[in-house]
Each structure stands twice: as structure tokens, then as C-alpha cells.
Amino acid sequence: MDKQFEPLFTPWKIGNVEIKNRIVLCPMGGTSIFGWMEPHHFDKDAADFFMDLAKNNVGLIIPGIAPLRNLIGNAWLYKSKKAFKKLKVWLEEFHKTGAKMFIQLTAGFGRSFSIPNAMVPMLKNKFLGALVKPIFDVSRLCASPSELPSRWAEDVMCRAITVKEIEQMIKAFAKTAKMCKDAGVDGVEVHAVHEGYLLDQFTTEYTNKRTDNYGGSFENRYRFATDVVKAIKEECGSDYPVSLRYSVISKTKGFGEGALPTEKDFKEVGRCMEESEKAAKYLQDAGYDMLNADNGTYDAWYWAHPPTYMPNNCNLEDVAHIKKFVDIPVVCAGKMVPSVAAKAIKDGEIDAMGVARQFLADSHWVTKLMEGRMEDIMPCIHCHNGCFALSHYKGVANAGSMDDSKHMSRCALNPQTMDGGKYDYKPAKKQKNVAIIGGGIGGMECARVLTLRGHKATIYEKSNVLGGVFIPAAAPSFKEADKKLIEWYRKQMEDLKIDVKLNTEVTDLSTLDADEIIIATGAKARKLNLKGIDRSIEAIEYLNGAKTGENVVVIGGGLTGCEIAYDLYLKGKKPVIVEAQNDLMISKGLCLANSSYLRDFFKTYKVPVYLESRCNEIKEDSVLITDKDGKQVEIKADTVVVSVGYVPNPLTSKKSKHVHVIGDAKTVGNLRTVIWGAWDVVCKI
Numbered sequence: 001m002d003k004q005f006e007p008l009f010t011p012w013k014i015g016n017v018e019i020k021n022r023i024v025l026c027p028m029g030g031t032s033i034f035g036w037m038e039p040h041h042f043d044k045d046a047a048d049f050f051m052d053l054a055k056n057n058v059g060l061i062i063p064g065i066a067p068l069r070n071l072i073g074n075a076w077l078y079k080s081k082k083a084f085k086k087l088k089v090w091l092e093e094f095h096k097t098g099a100k101m102f103i104q105l106t107a108g109f110g111r112s113f114s115i116p117n118a119m120v121p122m123l124k125n126k127f128l129g130a131l132v133k134p135i136f137d138v139s140r141l142c143a144s145p146s147e148l149p150s151r152w153a154e155d156v157m158c159r160a161i162t163v164k165e166i167e168q169m170i171k172a173f174a175k176t177a178k179m180c181k182d183a184g185v186d187g188v189e190v191h192a193v194h195e196g197y198l199l200d201q202f203t204t205e206y207t208n209k210r211t212d213n214y215g216g217s218f219e220n221r222y223r224f225a226t227d228v229v230k231a232i233k234e235e236c237g238s239d240y241p242v243s244l245r246y247s248v249i250s251k252t253k254g255f256g257e258g259a260l261p262t263e264k265d266f267k268e269v270g271r272c273m274e275e276s277e278k279a280a281k282y283l284q285d286a287g288y289d290m291l292n293a294d295n296g297t298y299d300a301w302y303w304a305h306p307p308t309y310m311p312n313n314c315n316l317e318d319v320a321h322i323k324k325f326v327d328i329p330v331v332c333a334g335k336m337v338p339s340v341a342a343k344a345i346k347d348g349e350i351d352a353m354g355v356a357r358q359f360l361a362d363s364h365w366v367t368k369l370m371e372g373r374m375e376d377i378m379p380c381i382h383c384h385n386g387c388f389a390l391s392h393y394k395g396v397a398n399a400g401s402m403d404d405s406k407h408m409s410r411c412a413l414n415p416q417t418m419d420g421g422k423y424d425y426k427p428a429k430k431q432k433n434v435a436i437i438g439g440g441i442g443g444m445e446c447a448r449v450l451t452l453r454g455h456k457a458t459i460y461e462k463s464n465v466l467g468g469v470f471i472p473a474a475a476p477s478f479k480e481a482d483k484k485l486i487e488w489y490r491k492q493m494e495d496l497k498i499d500v501k502l503n504t505e506v507t508d509l510s511t512l513d514a515d516e517i518i519i520a521t522g523a524k525a526r527k528l529n530l531k532g533i534d535r536s537i538e539a540i541e542y543l544n545g546a547k548t549g550e551n552v553v554v555i556g557g558g559l560t561g562c563e564i565a566y567d568l569y570l571k572g573k574k575p576v577i578v579e580a581q582n583d584l585m586i587s588k589g590l591c592l593a594n595s596s597y598l599r600d601f602f603k604t605y606k607v608p609v610y611l612e613s614r615c616n617e618i619k620e621d622s623v624l625i626t627d628k629d630g631k632q633v634e635i636k637a638d639t640v641v642v643s644v645g646y647v648p649n650p651l652t653s654k655k656s657k658h659v660h661v662i663g664d665a666k667t668v669g670n671l672r673t674v675i676w677g678a679w680d681v682v683c684k685i
Contacts, residue, residue, distance in 0.1 A: 001370045004339050007346040008353060009370070014060075014329055015241035015289040017186050020098050021059035022345050022352040023366055025050075025359055026292065026333045027104045027189070027245070028387065030408025030418065031064035034083055037071050037406045042086035045420050053359060054099035056367040060352070061099055062243075062292070064409065065106040065191050068172040072136055077105075078175040088183040095184070102243055103180050106191035107169050107228070110144035110198040111158045111207070112151050112298040114390045114398040116405055123156045140165075145202045146209040149255055151298045153397040161198075166214065166224060173228045174235035177242070187241030189292060190228055193283065194245040195304040196252075196270075196297030199225050203279070204250060204297075206269040222279060226286035233287045243290040244283055248276050248318040251300040258300025258600050261311055270297055273318070277325045284326045291326065292354060293319045294334045302600075305593035306335045308382045309478050309566065309601075313340050320349035335382070338369060360387055360411040360418070378413060378488055381481040384591030385672040386412035392592045393583040400588060412672035413485070415679045425683045428454040432685060435460060435512045437651055438520035439500065440468020442663035442674040444489045446518050449682045451496045458514070459498065462505035466490050469522050469664075470671075472543030476567040509652060509659065516658050516685050520678075523646035523664035528555070532618030539564060539643035549638020550574055553623045555615050557584040561643035562598045569607060576608040576635055578615055578625055589670055608635075 001009070009021045030036050033050070035043045050061050068077050077083075094101065115123065115138065122129045122138045129139055142150060143161040150156045177188045193200050201207040202224045208215050214223050229242050250270020251259045259266045271279065280291060294315040296303025306314050315334035323330040332344070333354030341353035358365055362378040369377070387409050391399040398405065411417040416424070432455050436443045439461030447457040465471070467486045474482035493500055509517055525538045537546050539560050552568050554561045557579035565575040577584065584602075585595040602609055612628035623635045650665040660681045663674035 001372060005342050005369060007342040008338060010345075012329060012351055014187060014243065016239055017100060017241050019059045019100050019352070021057065022341075023058055024060045024292070024331050024352050024354045025053060025058050025062055026331075026354040026356040027062045027064045027191070028356050028360075028409045029064045030387070030410075032066045033063045033087060033103060034066045034077060034080065036064070036408065039070050039073050040075065040077050040080040040083055042083045042090070045418055047090055049363070049418055050101070051094060051097075052363050054094055054097035056364045057370060058099055058359075058366055060102065062102045062104050062189055065104050066176075067106055067108070068169060068176060069140075071141065074134070074137055074140070076172055078172060078179055084179045084183045087185070091184040100186040102187040102189045102241070103185050104189040104191050104245065105173055105176055106197070107173070107224070108143070108198040109141060110161075110201045111142060111148045112196050112198075112201075113142045114400075114405070115142065115150060115152050115156075116402060117397045117399060118402075120153045120156060120397050123150070123153070123158075144198070145207055145215065148201070148207055150397070151196075151256065152392055154256065160210070163212065163214070170224075170227050170231050174231040177232040177240070178235045181236045181240055187243060187289070188232065189243040189245055190225070190232075190288070192245035193222075193225050193279075194247045194294075195301075196247075196250070196299060199228070200247060200297065204270040206252070206254070218275070218278070218282075222282060225283065229283075229287040238287075241289045242287060243292050244288040246280070246283070246291045246293045247271065247295050247297065247304065248280075248293055248315070248322045249273055249295050250297045251295050251303050252297045254299070256299055257603075258296070258302065258596065260597070260600060260604055261314060263604065273321065276322055280322050280326050284328050288328065290329045290331065291322070292331045292333070293322065294332065294354070301593040302597040303334070305384065305388060305591070306382060307384065307591075307594040307597055308481060309594075309597050310335060310382075312337050316340065316344060316350070320344060323350060357382070357387055357411075360409060361413050363417070375488070375491060379481045379484040381413070381485055381671075383412055383671060384594055385589050385670050386410040386417075388591045388593065389589050389672075390592055391588050391590050391595070393586045393595070395582065412670070413675060415676050423679050423683060425449065425453055425679075428685070431455055432515040433458070433513065434516045434518060434685060435506075435514035436518045436520060437506050438468060438522060438665070439463075439466040439502070440520060440522055440663070440674075441470050441485075441489065441671060442522075442678050443468070443518070443520035444493060445675050445678045446520065446662065446682050447498045448489075448492050448496060449679060450685065451498055453682070453685075455685065457498055459493070459500045460504045460506045461500065461502050464502050466493065466500065466502075469540065472540050475543045475545070476563065477570065478567075506651070516660065518681060519651050519659065519661045519665050520663050521649055521651050521665045523668050524649040525642075526645045526647050528615075528642060528644055530615060530618065533642070535618045535620065536640040536642045539641060542641045548573060548641070551636045552576070552639045552641060553578060553635055553637040554641045554643055555623070556643040556645070557581070557609075558643065558645065559585055559587065559590055559595075561641075562602075564641055564643060565607060566598060566601060569601075569605060576610070576637075577602070578610045578613050578623070578635075580612065580614060582612050584609060584611070589672065
């Protein structure tokens with residue numbers, strides 16, 4: 001192991017519980033040991049995931065939130081005795097690895113509950129809400145400190161939670177924690193004065209307008225959180241460790257508007273650093289034994305779930321500062337880099353490194369780091385396409401599918417993560433020669449999995465390098481993780497000794513000596529029938545390095561168009577976005593944490609955006625559009641970049657049981673659809 005990482009592998013204590021190293025699996029929704037959107041039970045998929053991590057040198061494992069009451073069915077967790085009995089037996093094996101486990105218990109979501117769009121009418125209509133209440137009580141799930149607008153359906157008001165409901169929750173925290181303790185769980189974590197969830201909404205003035213004992217003064221606003229830990233300690237004993245998931249600073253400017261990392265002077269409506277210094281000590285004195293910390297709220301969601309645009313170690317400075325005000329251990333999470341975390345631990349700035357989604361991409365990354373195999377770690381690219389595909393755009397609440405809501409914490413890059421055994425591939429019964437046309441991510445993933453199953457894969461790539469369209473996609477400066485992913489794939493091709501034929505274009509399938517053929521030729525840009533279109537460049541041309549002038553009009557929003565505009569701004573250019581729809585990014589697979597960053601960026605830095613607007617003509621030095629009010633607008637443009645999507649570009653339209661089309665060549669999507677679609681094919685060959 002590289003000497004710089006040694007501080008990560010020293011023991012530390014939370015209360016009287018010793019943890020063997022400083023690497024903490026932070027909780028992720030969807031990885032609850034008691035299940036997520038189904039009745040409470042001992043969840044085998046989550047248990048298998050955690051056991052794998054424990055065997056691969058993770059010090060402290062914190063499963064995703066365990067609701068005190070079922071999301072569906074409303075039953076209390078502490079009444080699920082069968083689940084705790086199974087947990088106790090399983091923990092006996094788990095503890096043999098030397099790892100420790102804290103279980104995170106949640107008070108709930110409040111206005112942050114990601115309401116599936118189909119459920120919105122049940123909040124708006126009291127009759128419909130009452131009709132489904134015994135199964136899915138949306139009103140309870142969204143109940144907030146005060147009557148507040150939902151983060152996901154802004155035209156819906158969430159009701160205020162009652163004192164009786166608060167008292168029921170406090171008792172449930174204590175009873176459930178005692179059952180955890182009796183089952184052998186090493187400690188519990190309270191969810192959360194963090195990320196704008198229910199307990200956090202009580203603490204911040206912009207979300208708490210109560211006039212009773214749970215609102216108004218500092219002490220009243222933090223009363224719910226302090227009453228919870230006191231009740232747990234009374235039930236479980238003062239020496240039973242209780243961690244708190246904690247956001248140091250809210251980084252929030254208002255409902256639906258966060259503060260970017262580049263903003264230093266903004267009016268904080270949530271918890272500022274001055275209050276946090278006081279709050280951290282106050283929460284410690286109430287009985288909390290650890291702060292599991294980062295920043296943000298659902299209004300500034302990109303701090304707690306950093307997309308690729310956020311800097312590495314984005315929360316470290318604030319978390320290190322707050323440690324000065326407490327005597328208990330402090331964990332820091334948020335795109336943490338091992339070398340930076342190790343130095344911060346060595347210097348006493350933090351006590352442990354919190355990591356979450358990297359474990360979904362590569363559950364063995366800690367072992368690989370210890371063995372000096374950093375280049376073998378599949379990197380998380382912070383896309384949230386598989387683990388948190390909760391999308392939101394104008395007029396639609398949570399646009400993600402119900403399947404994605406039920407099965408969070410899967411991984412776009414690694415279909416085997418939390419997949420319920422769907423992608424447990426088996427060795428091939430008979431070796432086949434498989435020709436793969438296209439050496440992009442989809443083609444390389446096919447070759448990798450086929451080879452691991454025992455087949456002979458050959459890649460035919462018409463260019464002189466592997467990577468395909470993902471090479472230009474990874475070109476912007478903020479796509480370092482994407483670049484690492486390309487290098488990871490290329491290394492896999494070398495390590496597995498996969499036959500790769502570069503500079504080889506296949507136009508006739510009959511020339512291939514193969515038992516099976518996979519077409520992974522991607523997509524081509526959609527063409528606009530527009531006067532002056534020849535004066536423009538396509539998105540991929542820009543990403544491949546085409547030069548632009550100072551004033552650049554990007555025709556088409558979406559993720560690609562918005563990322564191009566963002567890249568242009570970072571380069572000192574003056575971008576303008578013209579989008580035909582009523583929102584910049586309408587996509588069911590795009591996480592709100594990612595899209596809200598870009599929306600906030602364009603708003604903060606006054607990047608002109610024309611929504612519901614149509615481009616009429618590209619002139620020599622301008623673009624003519626019709627805006628949403630029907631007015632003709634001429635926009636100055638030295639360069640025009642067209643980003644209006646792609647259409648599949650398969651090599652053939654002929655269907656055959658031995659010819660398989662995958663990825664964008666079949667249906668244009670994202671990296672998740674490419675990789676998962678590849679597995680759907682190769683696992684059956």
C-alpha cells in the first residue's frame with residue numbers, strides 16, 4: 001500500500017466502539033437492511049452487498065435510511081420482530097469480518113419527499129388521498145414542520161406535522177434503536193439534521209414557522225433532534241453510540257435555489273456557519289457521539305449528492321472547520337479523494353472519510369487501494385443515472401419511474417449492484433466467437449463480460465482508438481472521472497487480452513467469421529431543416545475541439561446542450577441557449593441534483609436562456625428566433641452549436657437471432673441504457 005494512504009487504515013472510536021479503519025460507507029437510499037418501498041423485512045440484497053463490502057476492508061458500514069414506519073402500509077419498524085431476528089443471526093457472520101455497522105433510522109422527508117408524479121393528485125385531492133391512505137399515506141410522508149411547498153411539486157403545499165406525530169416518532173426512534181442494540185447492531189445513526197430532510201427542516205428558519213415548543217428559538221428548532229437522541233440514550237443506555245447525519249451549512253438561497261461553490265457572498269436562508277458552530281456543540285451535548293457530515297439541502301442538492309460539476313472534496317473545508325467546535329468524531333463526505341482524506345485525517349482535520357456511490361461502481365475499491373491497484377478501480381462518474389434517477393422538471397414532480405424509486409442505489413456502470421440476482425452471469429456452456437462492431441463503452445463492456453464468461457470476443461473499431469462517442473463526451477474539463485472510465489475500459493481490454501482490431505470498418509456482416517454479432521455503432525446527430533444550418537457546427541464537433549468565437553448560441557438544451565454552454569462559460573465565452581421545450585432539461589433519467597446545479601449556474605451567472613423558443617434562421621453573425629411570446633429576436637452569434645439530440649445508427653436493419661443491436665444503435669439513451677442493455681444481450685449468449 002502506498003504510504004500516503006496509511007492514515008486511512010488506523011483505528012478510531014465512536015463512543016466505546018472501535019472501528020478498524022477510517023473508511024465509512026455513508027448511507028444511500030435504497031440500501032436499507034429492512035427494505036425500502038416495501039413492507040419491513042430483512043433485505044437479502046442489501047445484506048449481500050454489505051457483506052461483500054465488509055469482506056473488502058470497509059471499517060464502518062451504515063445502510064441506507066430505515067423508515068420508522070413503512071412507506072407502503074404504514075406499519076412501525078419496531079413491530080417487525082422477524083426482521084430483527086434475521087438481522088441478529090446475520091450480524092454474527094458480519095462481525096467476523098472485523099467491520100462494524102450502524103443502522104440509520106429516519107424521521108422522514110417532509111417537503112423533500114420525492115413524490116412520484118402519479119401520486120401528486122393524492123396530495124391535491126383530499127378524497128383521493130384518503131382513499132389510498134391505508135396503503136400509501138402521501139400526506140404523512142410529506143408532512144413538514146410548517147405548511148410548505150413541496151420541493152418536487154411546487155404547486156402543492158405539504159401539511160404541518162402535529163405534536164402527537166412528533167412524539168410518536170421520538171418514541172419509535174427509542175424503541176427501534178433498542179431492537180437494533182439487542183440484535184447486535186454496533187450503533188445507530190439519526191437521519192437527519194441534514195440535506196433538508198424532516199429533522200433538518202425543523203432546524204432552519206425558512207422551513208420552520210411553528211409557534212409551539214418546536215419552533216421559534218434556536219433551542220426549539222433543534223428540540224426534535226435533541227429529544228430523539230435523549231430518548232435513544234434513555235432506552236439503550238448512555239454508552240450506546242448514536243451518530244447524526246449532519247449538514248454543516250445549508251448552502252441555500254431560497255426554495256428551489258442553492259448556492260454554488262463559486263459563490264461566496266449570498267444570503268443564507270438555512271443554517272449558516274455561525275449557527276452551525278453553535279449547533280454542532282449543542283447536538284454533541286445533547287448526546288450525539290459522531291457527526292456524519294457534509295453540506296446542502298434539497299434546494300441545494302448538489303452539495304450532498306455532488307455531480308461531476310462539483311469540485312472534489314467539496315465539503316472538506318466546512319466539515320474540518322466544524323470539527324474545531326466539538327469533541328466527538330467527525331466524518332466528511334462529498335467526492336472525497338483518498339489521498340486528500342488521508343492527509344486531512346493525519347492533520348486532525350477530520351476523523352474519517354465518508355464514501356457512498358463509489359462503492360456501487362466498485363465494491364472492492366478499498367481492497368484494490370490497499371493492494372496498490374488504483375488503476376483497477378472502476379470510477380464513479382457522479383451521473384446518478386442508476387443510483388438516484390429522481391428527475392424533476394417544470395410541470396412534473398418526480399419524473400423517474402416507479403421502478404427507479406423502488407430500486408435506488410443500483411449503478412449505471414455496474415448492473416450487478418443491488419440487482420436482486422438479475423445479472424448474476426454464469427460461465428458459458430459452449431465457447432462462441434463473438435464479433436463486436438464498435439469499440440465504444442457498449443462494445444467494450446460486451447467484450448469484457450463475454451470474456452469473463454468464457455467466450456472469445458473480437459472488437460472491430462473503425463477509428464484508431466477505443467472509446468467511441470464517450471471520448472468527446474468526456475472532453476470538458478469537469479469530466480475527469482469520465483476520462484478515467486475510458487482508461488479503465490482500455491486497461492480491461494489489455495488485461496483480458498481481448499482481440500481489438502482498430503482502423504477496421506465493417507460494412508458487410510457476411511465477411512465476419514463469428515457465431516454471434518453485436519452491433520454497437522452508436523447514434524448520429526439529428527439534423528435540423530433550418531435556413532443557414534451549414535453555418536453551424538454539431539455538438540460532437542464542438543466536443544471534439546472545434547474552435548468557437550466569443551458569442552456562441554447553443555440550439556437545444558438537454559443535458560448535452562447545457563453542458564456545452566457550461567463548458568463555454570468556463571472557457572470565458574458568452575453562451576446563449578435556445579430550447580423549444582418549457583424546461584432546459586426534460587429527461588426521466590437525469591437526477592435533480594445534477595440538473596439543478598446547471599439551472600442554478602445559468603441563473604446565477606446570467607447565461608441567457610430562451611425557453612419555448614424556435615430557431616428560424618442562422619445568419620452569418622446572428623441567429624433569428626421566435627421566443628415564447630411570439631416575438632422575433634435576433635441573437636448575436638459568432639458560432640452556433642446545434643445540440644438537438646441523436647438518432648440510432650445501426651449497421652443493418654435486418655433482424656437475426658445471431659445479430660444483436662445494443663446501446664444507442666438500438667435506442668438513444670445514456671450510459672446506463674448502454675451498459676445495462678449490453679448485459680441483457682451478453683448474459684444470454
